[in-house]
Amino acid sequence: MSRRTRRHITPLITAAGAAGAVLLSATAATAHVRVIGDVIPGKPATLQFRVPSELAEATTVRITVEVPKDLMVTSVPKLDGWNQETLPGAGGKGTRLVWTAEQGHEIQPAQSETFRANVGPIPDRYSLTFNTEQTYSNGTAVAWNQPRTGAEEPEFPAPVLVVDPEAGPPPGSAGGAQQPGTSASAPAPSVDAATPQPAAAEDSDSDSSLPLVALIGAGAAVAAALAAAVLRRRGARDGSHL
Incomplete structure (x- = not known):
C-alpha cells in the first residue's frame, strides 16, 4: 500500500x-x-x-x-x-x-x-x-x-x-476471564472457619433445657408437699372421731 x-x-x-x-x-x-x-x-x-x-x-x-x-x-x-x-x-x-x-x-x-x-x-x-x-x-x-x-x-x-x-482460552479472554473479586491463586475457605463447631451447638442445647428441668422439679416438690398436708389433715380428723 x-x-x-x-x-x-x-x-x-x-x-x-x-x-x-x-x-x-x-x-x-x-x-x-x-x-x-x-x-x-x-x-x-x-x-x-x-x-x-x-x-x-x-x-x-x-x-x-x-x-x-x-x-x-x-x-x-x-x-x-x-x-x-x-x-x-x-x-x-x-x-x-x-x-x-x-x-x-x-x-x-x-x-x-x-x-x-x-x-x-x-x-x-x-x-x-x-x-x-x-x-x-x-x-x-x-x-x-x-x-x-x-x-x-x-x-x-x-x-x-x-x-x-x-x-482452554488464555487467562483474561472471554472464556478464561475470572469473575470480579476472585483470584485463581486464593485458597478456598476451610470448612472449620465457615461452619459452627458441633460442640458449641450441643452446649447451647444443654443450656436451653436447664430452666425446664428446674421447673419440673419445683412442680414435683409442691405436689409432694400438698399430698403430705392432705394426709395430715385426714389423720387429725380421724383421730377426733375416736
Missing part, C-alpha cells in the same frame, strides 16, 4: 459528519468480519475471511489481514476482480494479506465477499487471531482488532478462529 494511499485512511470509523459514514441496519452491522476454517492442529487448512460491507453510502475497496507469526501462508487462491499481495508483517513478524478491488468489483453496501488463504501447519493452541483492516471508498477505515474479554462482544472484534477448544 503506497504512502499516498495510507494518508487517506483514518483510524476506525471517521467522524459522524463525514459523508457516507452511516452504518446500515443493526442486522448488517452486527455481522462483522469473520474467519472460518475446518482446522486440525499440525495439518494444513484453507481459511475463509468473510467481509460484509457495513456502510450505507460507501463500498469496501481493500482488505488487509494480519496472519499470526507462527502460521505460514502457503498460497492465496485468485479472486476474480481483486488484486492480492502477500507482504511481510510489521517489524518482519507474521504476514499481511492485502486484497484490493478492481474497478466495478468493490463490495457493495449490505453485501459481502469471501477471501481465502491456504495456510499450515496449524499450531496446536486454543485459538488464532487475525486482526483485519477494512477500507471503504470514502477513505473510512475500520480496524477489526479488539479482543473479547467479557460476555459481550466488543464494537470492533478481531476475527478469531478456535483451533483446540479443549486447550
Whole structure:
C-alpha cells in the first residue's frame, strides 16, 4: 500500500459528519468480519475471511489481514476482480494479506465477499487471531482488532478462529476471564472457619433445657408437699372421731 494511499485512511470509523459514514441496519452491522476454517492442529487448512460491507453510502475497496507469526501462508487462491499481495508483517513478524478491488468489483453496501488463504501447519493452541483492516471508498477505515474479554462482544472484534477448544482460552479472554473479586491463586475457605463447631451447638442445647428441668422439679416438690398436708389433715380428723 503506497504512502499516498495510507494518508487517506483514518483510524476506525471517521467522524459522524463525514459523508457516507452511516452504518446500515443493526442486522448488517452486527455481522462483522469473520474467519472460518475446518482446522486440525499440525495439518494444513484453507481459511475463509468473510467481509460484509457495513456502510450505507460507501463500498469496501481493500482488505488487509494480519496472519499470526507462527502460521505460514502457503498460497492465496485468485479472486476474480481483486488484486492480492502477500507482504511481510510489521517489524518482519507474521504476514499481511492485502486484497484490493478492481474497478466495478468493490463490495457493495449490505453485501459481502469471501477471501481465502491456504495456510499450515496449524499450531496446536486454543485459538488464532487475525486482526483485519477494512477500507471503504470514502477513505473510512475500520480496524477489526479488539479482543473479547467479557460476555459481550466488543464494537470492533478481531476475527478469531478456535483451533483446540479443549486447550482452554488464555487467562483474561472471554472464556478464561475470572469473575470480579476472585483470584485463581486464593485458597478456598476451610470448612472449620465457615461452619459452627458441633460442640458449641450441643452446649447451647444443654443450656436451653436447664430452666425446664428446674421447673419440673419445683412442680414435683409442691405436689409432694400438698399430698403430705392432705394426709395430715385426714389423720387429725380421724383421730377426733375416736
